[in-house]
Amino acid sequence: MNSAFASWQFWALLSAAFAALTAIFAKVGVENVNSDFATLIRTAIILAVLGVIIAATRQFQPLGNISVKTWGFLTLSGLATGASWLCYFRALKLGNAAQVAPIDKLSVVLVAVFAVVFLGERLSGANWLGVVLIAAGAVLIGYKA
Incomplete structure (x- = not known):
């Protein structure tokens, strides 16, 4: 595997680039739709894409092999992510992307x-x-x- 692909810095920079695009795309996307409904659409798309990636790369793991602690923290993380996305889309609906994103x-x-x-x-x-x-x-x- 290429050393760049094994580097956390590479993936973090890619994450930042996609996060920037997220702000721009979302700002346009929430223009004529309720921000909570826009978040639902975004989440459904993310689930579908991740499902395809997991299936294509055969990374599925038996759910029973995941510890209670892991389930608990992933649940908390999911709830925090959902709350963050709802707040972020609402902020984008109300404000300018160039100001919302930095505060986020x-x-x-x-x-x-x-x-x-x-x-x-x-x-x-x-x-x-x-x-x-x-x-x-x-x-x-x-x-x-």
Whole structure:
């Protein structure tokens, strides 16, 4: 396998690019439809695409082999994702994509804080400076003068 495809940095950058496209496509997509219904359509499409990927790559796992702890945390993650998407689409319906998306990306700051508090991860001084700069940048971009 190519080393780029095995790199978390490659996949994280690809994720950022797709997230940016998500904001643009969603802003246009929610223009003439209820934001919650738009989220339902988006979710159905994601489920269908993932179903095809799992089937094509034969990655399906027996559901009984998944631990209760894993089920619990994946359920919580799914609920948080759903809530995030509902809020994001509502914000896009009401605001400009160029302002909504940066505020949404304050999640990066919250992930860093939550990872330290709940997961016991450690961040260096340079890491914390980056967190502060991301927060400041998101607020500055999201601010409508």
